[in-house]
Amino acid sequence: MRTYVHRNGADPGVWFFSLDASSSLAVAAARAVYKLRYLHGKIDFSATGAPLSQVAFESHRDDARGPMPAHADVRYSPADAVIRPAPAGTLEHFLMERYILYAEDDDHQLHRARVHHSPYPIQRAEVSHLDETLIWAAGVRRSEDVPLRHYVREVNVKVYPPERVTGIRS
Secondary structure, X not given: XXXXXXXXXXXXXXXXXXXXXXXXXXXXXXXXXXXXXXXXXXXXXXXXXXXXXXXXXXXXXXXXXXXXXXXXXXXXXXXXXXOEOOOOOOHHHHHHOOOEEEEEOOOOEEEEEEEEEOOOOEEEEEEEEEEEOHHHHOOOOOOOOOOOOEEEOOXXXXXXXXXXXXXXXX
C-alpha cells in the first residue's frame, strides 16, 4: 500500500504505508536498511496461460507489528497485447515513474533511497476478482471511483543505499 509524495515541491517519490513479504529475512533487511514498513505475510502467487497470463495473488498478513486484518485476494490479467511506457504528462506516468523511496526511522527522521529502472512497460489490466483489506488497514478510505488498472510483467529495479534527509523531520 503506497502513496505518492514529494519533498518541498520537488523530488517526487513513493511513501509506503506497508509492504508485505513472505520472507522473514527480506522483511528484516528492508526494515533495518531502508526503514521501509515491511511486514511478514503468507503469499501465494501463480500465473497461467499464454500469451496473456491469468494471475492469482493471495496475501495474508501475519505480522503483529502491522494493522490487521490485512489481506489481498486478487485475480487479474493483462487486457490487451499493447505494451508501452506511460506517455509523459499522463496520470499513468505520474504513478509509474517515481525514482525515490521515502521512509522514516523510529526517531521520525526522514530517509530516502534513489531508485533506477527503465520506464515501466505497462498494459491495461482486467481485474476479475478483488477482496482486500490493505487499504483499510493503512487507515485510508477507498475511493468510489473505478481505479486505474495496469499490468507490468517485469521490470528490473536498482535501489541505491538510503540516505538521511538532513534538516527535516517528518
